Amino acid sequence: MPFCFSRKFSSSSFTTVAHGLICLLAITACLMVSAAANAESLTSPDGRIEVSVEIDQTDQHSRLVYQVKVAGEVVIKDSPISFLRSDDAMIGEHVTLASTSETTTHDETWKPVYGERSSIRDHYRSRTFHLEDTQANCPLAVQFRCYDTGVAFCTTLGKENTELKLKEERTEFRFTSDYPAWRTTSAQGTYDKVPLNQLGKNVERPLVVEAGQHYVAIGEAKLVDYAVMRLRSAAGDAPGVVSQLLSEVTATAPLTTPWRVILIAYSPGQLLESNDLFLNLNDPCAIADTSWIKPGKVLREISLTTLGGKAAIDFAVKNNFQYVEFDAGWYGHEYDDASDATTITVDAKRSPGPLDLQEIIQYGKQRDIGILVYVNRRALEKQLDEILPLYKKWGIAGVKYGFVNTGSQKWTSWLHDAVRKAAEYELMVDIHDEYRPTGYSRTYPNLMTQEGVRGDEATPSTSLAVTTLFTRNLAGAADHTICYYDPRVKKNWSHAQQLAKAVCTYSPWQFIYWYDTPLTPLQDGKTTRNRILPSPELEFFAQVPTVWDETRVLQGDIGEYVVIARRSGSDWFVGAINANEKRELTVPLNFLDSGKSYQARIYRDDSTLKTRTQVAIDEQTVDAEETLTITLAPNEGQAMRMTPK
Template identity: 30%
Template sequence: MARATTIPILGGLLCLLAAQAAHGQTAWKVTSPDGNVTMAVRLADPGRVADYPAGKVRLYYEVQCKGRTVLPLSPLGITRDDQGFVDGLRFVSAGRVRTIDETYTMLHGKRKVCRDHANEQTLTFENPNGARLELVLRAYDDGVAFRYRFPESSDRVCTVLSEASGFRLPAGGKVWAHPYDKAGQYTPAYETYWVDGVPVGTASSNEEGWAFPLLFCTPDGARWGLLTEAAVDGSYCGSHLSQPASDGVHRLLFPAEGEGNDTGSVEPSWTPPWTTPWRVVIVGDTLAPIVESDLVTHLNPPSMVEDTGWIEPGRASWSWLSDHDSPQDHDKLRTFIDLAAEMGWEYSLIDANWNIMKNGTIHDLIAHANDKGIGLMLWYNSGGPHNYVTEQPRGTMDLRQVRRHEFRRLRDWGIKGVKVDFFQSDKQNIIQLYHDILKDAAEFQIMVNFHGCTLPRGWSRTYPHLMTMEAVRGAECYSFDRSFTNYAPMHNTVIPFTRNVVGPMDYTPVMFDDNVYKHITTNAHELALSIVFESGWLHFADRVSAYRDLDKVPKQFLKTVPVTWDETKFVAGEPGQFVVLARRHGDRWYLGGINGEESERAVKVALPFLDDNARYVTLMIGDGKMPRRFNVVTPPAVSGDEAGPFSSVKGLTSQDFMELRFSPYGGFVAVLDPVR
């Protein structure tokens, strides 16, 4: 039986004012199925907490993992234009604890088969006007989530003015986060620079505060947490975190007025009954539960696509990063289609302004791609009045009838997917646009990639044809950001613990040549990004010659590297320093590791995830003697000086260790094949 009950909490940080609450009940908790994670809710006056003054009874919550506090006492509450649900709340009832235990399949992501296993309880409160608010709580083995529900039906459209919801980070802990964007021509787009382990309470460099997700640890490093949100649908806006108040509390904030070229409302509106998105805290006593978590997808509705046979994750060539004008040139694009065919990749992406192509037409390219067996994806501007970016095609995605006409045309052409760019807003009207695009694309069997976009909130479960999203400062920055050269190595080791935790990430990795600004990561580091980063579509961003001229073994690796995974395991690492991940495709394990620091690094990693009944022969590609060269160890592995940075790895078992040495800003990939 699931272990989750509603009981009074004794002790703790405050004296509960039982006499002020109906039925004498002022505290509740829901516990995860394994008993290790709890979310406790209290209706009390604990004194001053951040910007909550003393002398008022209000709702608070706290989160514990294995008996240790991860989030100390943090505020709850929500305010509508017609009703407030912050002060004067009275407890009405606590629903029975409901155990959720279901499995579902993902076509791409960290694992194929996901288990959504949690305990859920709904607490009902009443404000002084008699209006009711439900607080829905869930506890998973790797975290907690909560959301508000207005259960009473109404003909009146209501507006949420603000949420009092906050996250009180542990004093003395550290934070990995990036600032929420100021509204601008290309922002917000979740592409600001990450900070690397700054003290809790540090202010963002932007007055708008911090973006989701935010990673933090307790002062002793014994507990980790990641804050984000999930299941943001068209009835609400996307949110972010305020600058820290006293006691390290970050409040939930709505988008800025200027987002989306000043279109749309800041506050969300809907007709009750109405449910807000989930507020999510992923927790663990190591980083493994954070990196491996599927909690964000668990919290989203099941797939709305019944027949998914047309949805095919895969690899793609992409011309724009190495030559910005190439999408307007038939002859240049043709060479990238040829590259995809030579490498065995499934797709080629045709980027902005393909509708004003010279030296041929899009139909010429479609015919050539068909001859080569390559699927094409086409770029689109999402605007619309919500952006003033001029790249074409534009004006086809924001209006439903026009959008559906365009998708019908693409289906008839045989186009496999679209890349829709430049959304520049987290307001409700743009969140609704994302969902509208996805619903219509599904009807016409068009896969989708969002760029210049918001953060993934688990939508790939509901819309399995949502293959990837940008929302990251990716490799394209080598073409316009001089500082990215020195920033990228550290950045690459932070995002597996943060951005890529919450959904697929179109970083456009694996660049061996230099662009406008060079990369200081080694070629083995670049190769490893194909494993370390997860995306349903993996866009290879370099020049044609960069892949054609590769050494035989790295080239063969890129020909066969998968993008779908049956399982993902965190192996080793610290954000900002290094990371090693393992992903399984069928019986074969792929390991990828990168070093984010300027010094060499030696790492010894265990392999408990391997099949106990098998031995594994291993191909390893690591750093050569020069940063732009590889060292290859093929089965049977050699020992001694010839092994380079790797020890002999022939016949590895689940009881063995791998001893690795990274060059400065280096990396490696390994392919482990079972021999039973």
């Protein structure tokens, strides 16, 4: 209790009573000060981040609020957590604290089946606050985890074995100022930078906020059978954001929300280096034998013919690709409800055929090339339980789920169930269109990658691609559909930038040559195809892995430029992408092993070359003591491979 001061009076009965009253008032005042200051706290293992939790009693409400500090500076100020039930009762606005758990510490290092790192440390401190909402007659418990890289919390609501329906979740993230944030309202949309008070509603996550000297990303993890969380501006003039669910949520209690994540760093690069927090908040791998789950590079077969399929497989073998994918049209028109994904019926509007998929699968098996097929949501929703065992029988390696429904609790649950069902038949999955990841690939690593990004097939500006790296890609792998020979490359970007994207954009299944084909015009009957012709720099696509042992973000500014180094074994691959203005970047090579010399093979744009792609290749010897200078014009890039000599 704070120190209490009381004045000494002369000994008369009146003054004795007065003295007693004054002391009583003083003690009461001291107790009130003590109660207001009696916040429970939780610190990160390194002590730098602190989350404090208390019951805030104002305006006849009693709310649990949390606050986040970094090195003593408030980053998230007192923010409440509440829910609107289907009977319009608010849960979380009239709470009493029943109990608080002791602080526990968790520290383990686990190895993912694949990833941006070969090992991941899961180190945090945790406390759970058990409450009772007296007016809503509903128990709730909020669990907080404090990491060295941020804070996460989830809420468990409801009395056991009772039905609970939530109309809204109102989890708030209040900032200390009207900071700018990078906003998009579509998973494949463009971004703009606006103050928090102008965010509006339906904003995608992760939402990155430039909060003074910190960069803060608001996101969610372990979204499996709940509605997707979007974000909206907080009411009034208070700078901040509030959770916005894309549907009602119904469950048999207790109901636990997905994790609400606050990732904190001093730079955009630190945010990206810390993105394994989303994986750590998911359950460990649920698949006992993962030997059939294999990352790799993918060539999309665009002719939908047997000849094209075999040519694609031959190209894959020669160029160190692992998969060939047959996209829309192989089983009929993807938007026609009558199309049957159990048949091989080529859409005549896309290809004259013929397509013998069974023969192609066997041709691929003999050459260790897996075949992937695309299936639109119309067929998935009708035929999932039929096609998965059938595709396993055919020998297909994986399925690309197309135009899936997202947002609502119903479709979120259906989609993750579809991933689990695919695992039963040892089928890998790529989810396309609006789905954004929340770390479920830790639990079911057959979920290889997903779109939820404006990839190169939609011709994003370089600035948007670099913005995406520091926003969308915090959540996980992004199927960016890299192009190479399509005319849009020379018009909007550069060929060396495309090489760099294979390093900068993480995806365990990396689709390359999205619009390109190894077929000759004579073979496919067309002269407008983007032919994949031999060019010296294509060796980089053949050599670059899709998964990594170590990842370093060397430099970067959202929407402007980025330099990322990734290690596979003893080799380092570096990608640099530049957007809006000419830059000269100075890059220390201290990520290399000290005392070793490396042979650096550098792929750069050179407009003076009289070649189709205008990519020059240089070689030099480098070591950890050196610094490279990378000069990039607007919309250019550079790729490197560094191998120990």
